[in-house]
Amino acid sequence: MSSPSRNQPWDVHRLPSAEGRTFLITGGNAGIGYFAAEQLAATGAVVVLGSRNRAKADAAMGSIRSRVPGARVRHLRLDLADLPSLRTAVDALDLDHLDAVVHNAGVALDDPPRQETGDGHELMFATNHLGHFALTQWLAPLLSAAPAGRVVTVGSFAARSERLDLDDPQSARDYRPKRAYGRSKLAQMCFGFALDRRLRAVGSTVLSVVAHPGGALDALTPSRAPVTVTLPGERLRSLPAALLVQGKDAGAWPVVRAVLDPGVRGGQLWGPRVFGLRGRPRREPVPSHMADPDAAARLWAVSGELAGTDPDLGFR
Template sequence: MSSTSTTSPWDVRRLPRADGRVFLVTGGNAGIGYFVAEQLATTGATVVLGSRNVAKAEAAMDSIRARVAGARLRAVRLDLADLSSLEAAVASLEVAHLDAVVHNAGVALDDPPRQETVDGHEIMFGTNHLGHFALTAWLMPLLSAAPAARVVSMGSFAAKTERLDLADPQSREDYRPKRTYGRSKLAQMYFGVELDRRLRAVGSTVSSVVVHPGGALDSLTPSRPPIHVRTTGARLGAAPAGLLVQGKHEGAWPAVRAVLDPEVRGGQLWGPRVFGLRGEPRREPLWNHLSDASLASRLWDTSHELTGADPGPART
């Protein structure tokens, strides 16, 4: 669809139909990922919730079905902190193609000590970035089998002020949880941008889009028991913050638009409209440091060495 074509304004509450399409949302059982799954389910697509805990995914699906009549949902066990498990997780999808994956799952630690995945990687960098990097490699045949699939990487506004240190990508020398989290999400965003460069270079039908949710707080998020319960006190106490930030249901909007809007293009960055913190989704200029193609390429090489995976498509 041409960017100059006449289309209706994007409406976050009236999403286009996507019958027959299949979407995977990592971490779809809670937080922003839950609301991405709930919103995508309203389109008629089959939505697969990837989760380490299948029981939690089942509870999330029950919650979605209570709100979305006829929702087409599935769950797969997906542990991004265990790279050896990813091949089997992708095989368990049992689909001929995948129209989009939303790389949403993540770990955020507030306090030391430093933790590691079963593969020996710092747990935030290993899950948020390396896990999705390797997962994409296993998913690429399914994505390539779809007419125009999308890889949507969920970054974070916290990454805007961070910079990668490829001399110490796993924070072995200087571990500070909040900084390590921000850098892990920044690595995920670099990956999304670099992946699209590589996809374009070989003329792939798959595209890669980067999004971030702005400021998304539990206290501004509507209840979805048992997934999330917001008390009256929390709602009233968070009211002033609603002038600057938003709930996780609204934080899902950029990712949902990146999956569904035919006018979204690979290599773009989408986030909330108001100062990048709240509001309906819009395209943002790519952050200056995300434009560093040399650093993105070196991160790709480092990630390949650490995981043994190569998400790049085969040249046709």
């Protein structure tokens, strides 16, 4: 572990100690979420894997413990597509404070038909955005009770080329899976920036930060059996792509920095250094369409109505 001095360059392989802190990662059993959990567990923090699948969470916790001696990891049953269940899930955390939540879990569908949750919401918009929006409300007291709580929202490079349609936020009239996914991630990122503005307005000590993994491929990701298995042939065939993109272990670096770095400020965007696609984490300019306060206000109102949340999400 390295000291958290702001004068030292950030080293992804020498993270500052987070002993005594607790982090919740939604979707922490796979992909970017798994590697963020593994890296954060190595700092001495308690890491809670939010996952609806107990068996997958157990596999992820076993993998982390095999690589991080003394890792303190636990599972929280969490289904972001089931909005009414979220308050009960947060109660099950049984914590007096939470130092950070990483809004990472997501669904990406490649093919029609359009799918809905039990509440009647389009599945990707509901899981990727509405579930995290509602979860934030129930976590607000725990985050506010921490000395310096953080909400880290994991966005996607796919959001850069999309624009929100707040007259049809759930793609009921014109459903195209890839576009619906990109818009759901854009909604997440807009929410992360809007949340920070609202937190600052009420004088909260909680920070809201947005991060994205760049281009993160399974084929360039180191194996963590049984969580993820990359065959040598797959990795060899993908080596030319490594000039532009990276594995999901490296894709987790901006997320981990957004959680840990004492120099990070609310409202910032963190991503990979090389063209926003690969490399060590750095701060990026926030694209104008993600920071538009008028669009964000409309998104906030629509999200609150669909999720049935308090207008201030419990931050006052």
